[in-house]
Amino acid sequence: MTRNSVVIGPRWSSATRRTGSQRRSDTKQGEILSSLGVIFVLIATLFQAPVDDSLDPIPTLRNWTGEMLVDGVPTFFVIESNGQPDGVSLVTMPSMRLVRAEATRTVQADGSTIIEVPFMDQASGLFTLGPWASTGVDQGEGSYDIIDFDDVPTNRGGVVQFDHWRAPESMPRQDPVSGVLTFPGGQRVRIDLLIGHDGDSAASARLGVRIQQIIAFPCLGTRSSETGAISLVTNVGTPLTFELTPSETQLGGYTASMVQNGMTFEMEFTPNDAIGQADFLTGERPQTPRPPFPYETLEVRIPHQDGHVLAGELMLPQGVARPPVVVFITGSGPQDRDETLMGHQPFLVIADHLARNGIASLRCDDRGVGDSTGDFSEGLTVDFATDVTTQVEWLATRQDIDSSAIGLVGHSEGGLIAPIAAVSDHRIAFIVLMAGTGVDGAEILSSQTRRISEVQGYSEETLVPMMAAHRALMTLVQDGASDNDIKDGYRTLLEVQLQAAHDEGFMDDGQLAEGLESLDDAAPVFLTPWMRAFIELDPDEYLRRVQCPVLALNGSNDVQVIMELNLPAIERSILEGGGRVTTISYPGLNHLFQKSDTGAISEYAEIDTTFEPVVLDDITRWIKGVVADKE
Numbered sequence: 001m002t003r004n005s006v007v008i009g010p011r012w013s014s015a016t017r018r019t020g021s022q023r024r025s026d027t028k029q030g031e032i033l034s035s036l037g038v039i040f041v042l043i044a045t046l047f048q049a050p051v052d053d054s055l056d057p058i059p060t061l062r063n064w065t066g067e068m069l070v071d072g073v074p075t076f077f078v079i080e081s082n083g084q085p086d087g088v089s090l091v092t093m094p095s096m097r098l099v100r101a102e103a104t105r106t107v108q109a110d111g112s113t114i115i116e117v118p119f120m121d122q123a124s125g126l127f128t129l130g131p132w133a134s135t136g137v138d139q140g141e142g143s144y145d146i147i148d149f150d151d152v153p154t155n156r157g158g159v160v161q162f163d164h165w166r167a168p169e170s171m172p173r174q175d176p177v178s179g180v181l182t183f184p185g186g187q188r189v190r191i192d193l194l195i196g197h198d199g200d201s202a203a204s205a206r207l208g209v210r211i212q213q214i215i216a217f218p219c220l221g222t223r224s225s226e227t228g229a230i231s232l233v234t235n236v237g238t239p240l241t242f243e244l245t246p247s248e249t250q251l252g253g254y255t256a257s258m259v260q261n262g263m264t265f266e267m268e269f270t271p272n273d274a275i276g277q278a279d280f281l282t283g284e285r286p287q288t289p290r291p292p293f294p295y296e297t298l299e300v301r302i303p304h305q306d307g308h309v310l311a312g313e314l315m316l317p318q319g320v321a322r323p324p325v326v327v328f329i330t331g332s333g334p335q336d337r338d339e340t341l342m343g344h345q346p347f348l349v350i351a352d353h354l355a356r357n358g359i360a361s362l363r364c365d366d367r368g369v370g371d372s373t374g375d376f377s378e379g380l381t382v383d384f385a386t387d388v389t390t391q392v393e394w395l396a397t398r399q400d401i402d403s404s405a406i407g408l409v410g411h412s413e414g415g416l417i418a419p420i421a422a423v424s425d426h427r428i429a430f431i432v433l434m435a436g437t438g439v440d441g442a443e444i445l446s447s448q449t450r451r452i453s454e455v456q457g458y459s460e461e462t463l464v465p466m467m468a469a470h471r472a473l474m475t476l477v478q479d480g481a482s483d484n485d486i487k488d489g490y491r492t493l494l495e496v497q498l499q500a501a502h503d504e505g506f507m508d509d510g511q512l513a514e515g516l517e518s519l520d521d522a523a524p525v526f527l528t529p530w531m532r533a534f535i536e537l538d539p540d541e542y543l544r545r546v547q548c549p550v551l552a553l554n555g556s557n558d559v560q561v562i563m564e565l566n567l568p569a570i571e572r573s574i575l576e577g578g579g580r581v582t583t584i585s586y587p588g589l590n591h592l593f594q595k596s597d598t599g600a601i602s603e604y605a606e607i608d609t610t611f612e613p614v615v616l617d618d619i620t621r622w623i624k625g626v627v628a629d630k631e
Contacts, residue, residue: 065165065218076235078165078218081105092217165218168196168204169281175252176275179267183506187456190606191258191267192275193242195230197223205232207240208280210343210605215283230254244269279608287349287610294318295355301371302364302394308374310387312337312364316400317355324405324627325360326432327391329384329421331412332534334376337363339411342605346592350409353616359623360401361409362391380533381413385420392425405429405627407548409619410436412561412591413534415552419542426547430626432619433552435561435591438543438569441534442474444561451559455600462500469493477535487523494519543570544577551582551622553615555589557599584618 063080081089089103104116168174175195182188192208194216203221207214219234219242232242240260247253252271257264279286298314317323328347330339338345351361367374367387388408396403407430410418415436422428437444449470453463473489481489495516502512552570554563567583574581590596593615594607 063165063167063218065220076239079103080218165220166196166202166204167218168194168206171196171202171204172198175254176272176280177252177254177269178272178275179256179269181258181265181267187602188600188606189602191269192272192280193219193232193269194275194280195221195232195244197221197230200225203230203232205230205242206281207232207234207236208275211602212236212605213343215343216281274608283343285344285610286608288345289348289352293352293355295352300362300364300394302391304367304374304387304390306374306386308367309372310364310367310391311371311373312362312391315351315355315361315363317358317360320358320360322400322402323358323360324407324429324623325362325395325401326354326407326409326623327388327395328361328363329388329408329410329414329417330366331414334366334369336370337365341592344592344604344610346411346611349610350616350619354620354623357620357624359620362395364391377528377530380530381417381537382420382533384413385417385424388417388421389425392421392427396427402627403427405630407431407623407626410434412436415561416537416539419539419546419550422548423542423545428548429630430549430551430623431546432623433550433570434593434615435554435558436552436566436570437539437561438566438571438573439540440478440538441536442471442478443565445535446470446474447562447565448560451562451599452601455559455598456506458500458504462504466493466496466500469496474535477532483527486527490523490526491519494522540569540573543573544579546574546577546579549580549582549626550574551584551619553584553586553593553618555586555591555593555599557588557596558591559599559601560591582622586612586615589615 063078065076065078075093077091077093079089079091087105089105091101091103093101106116173196175197176193177195178190178192180188180190189209189211192210194206194208195203196205197203201223203223205219205221206216207219208216214236217234217236219232221230221232223230228246230242230244232244234240238261240258242256242258244254244256247255247268247270250268250270254269256267256269258267259265274280279288295318296316298316300312300314302310302312304310328337328339328351330347335341338348347363351363354361364387365372366376366384367379368376392406392408395401395406406427408418408421408428409432410416411434415433418431418433418436422431439447446467450463450467453466458466469489469492473486473493476486476489498507498512498515501507502509507515550570552567554561554567556563563585567585571581571583586593588595589612590599590603591601592604593611594604594609595612596603596607
């Protein structure tokens with residue numbers, strides 16, 4: 001055999017498949033400007049989407065979970081077939097970076113079922129579910145057999161242990177609960193559990209950690225019929241266990257101990273009826289567009305003169321002849337066309353709203369991301385502006401849109417790119433800046449670092465030396481200092497930040513020592529061409545030259561692009577240049593335009609709303625007004 005194989009020994013020889021639907025979604029790293037702060041990570045970034053799991057009598061259509069040895073290391077995996085379309089299974093193997101990987105399921109002549117899994121950058125793997133092998137041991141609903149995994153270079157075979165996994169939503173009783181871990185420094189991580197049990201000893205659960213993109217991840221469990229205590233175990237890249245005891249004060253709640261990487265966290269889980277509903281089980285947010293769609297979508301590929309290709313989606317409202325159109329521009333970091341971040345897809349939500357109101361849009365994956373080609377790491381902010389003007393040029397040739405009403409909608413760094421593009425291409429009729437920058441990159445990063453630290457709970461006494469070190473580093477970059485001098489300045493900043501975190505009680509002596517030992521590893525991240533150019537770039541140079549109408553928006557809880565610093569600066573630059581600008585400030589909205597408590601980045605995933613409806617309405621109304629005035 002030229003590919004890997006795993007033999008699972010069910011006793012049945014045929015299968016009847018169920019049909020279903022699966023919505024494909026690409027999750028890319030979201031846009032967060034570097035805060036140069038200390039980040040506490042709870043769990044590896046993974047997600048697992050669920051399937052329906054009523055007890056099907058055919059084991060090849062059940063959900064299976066188990067471990068196999070990969071180079072001697074136990075490797076957790078999940079195969080979910082029940083409820084999937086004909087010929088499809090979902091396979092998750094965290095150590096192989098497979099997360100809800102769509103696998104092909106086929107029935108062989110001998111009655112066995114082959115599940116072919118696409119490994120990343122390697123050959124496919126084969127799970128074979130069929131009659132018991134001679135070495136197999138029948139254990140009823142669970143089984144194990146020998147795994148032959150010797151054709152993929154990183155895998156050397158071993159023994160695999162399987163168990164049938166019964167999804168909690170298929171069990172007689174469900175306890176949907178949520179809890180919050182609060183880390184030193186104020187970072188909050190919400191953990192959701194949909195616990196299912198039969199009132200006796202059987203139990204299972206689905207785990208959700210939105211901020212880490214862990215969605216409805218399977219957990220094995222047992223339950224004490226005497227005390228109601230539940231033990232859960234799973235593996236999201238590292239083993240994770242929960243010991244839950246029914247709460248004495250909260251009906252339906254649990255007191256829990258969570259253990260991962262040798263660390264124990266105590267927390268309380270309280271009932272949350274939203275857990276277990278469709279949005280939790282699919283990972284979709286409430287605003288994720290759902291059919292029927294009153295618009296047409298076209299997959300497009302747009303060649304750039306530098307050789308790369310921008311792939312995206314053109315959304316055209318039905319029944320509108322030659323509508324106005326907007327080009328979306330993502331923020332910093334490589335992002336997909338929807339600006340996907342922590343389960344949110346803000347650009348998709350905005351595009352859907354615009355299309356339902358007669359406005360077309362074009363959303364493209366960043367160069368080197370998704371279906372677009374090219375190398376994102378080689379691009380500067382001004383280079384990304386040429387990707388925008390390339391899209392504008394392509395739109396101007398189409399007969400199904402109004403080429404005189406092509407606008408831009410940019411978020412964060414996209415709100416910096418938009419004016420650069422508008423200055424170089426006068427076909428751009430209007431621009432919308434969502435949390436766009438109005439001051440140079442050095443001031444953006446310094447103000448961002450301070451605000452994020454304030455939200456985390458740093459005292460003014462600690463902030464003063466930290467911000468002095470930060471501004472000194474920014475000055476080195478702006479003055480064209482050597483790489484060695486900048487590296488020394490960055491090291492000094494990190495030393496001050498680590499000491500500040502220690503002094504505030506956010507890390508212990510061991511964590512401080514470990515952080516100080518790894519300082520040199522962080523320097524290359526800061527010394528990128530993009531970072532240097534961003535620090536030096538002043539948007540005033542472009543904003544004062546923009547001649548088309550501008551709508552600038554920001555929220556008072558934005559900790560990344562500070563509203564009171566940037567919104568007035570944008571307005572001042574445009575007006576001094578003789579341009580036209582409308583500014584709107586939103587109390588309580590964060591960098592993603594969500595209603596928030598503090599604006600902390602950790603809140604993004606906890607908030608179910610992707611984009612506040614009032615902002616959607618304001619953008620739509622303003623664009624329609626600009627287009628009407630043009631006519």
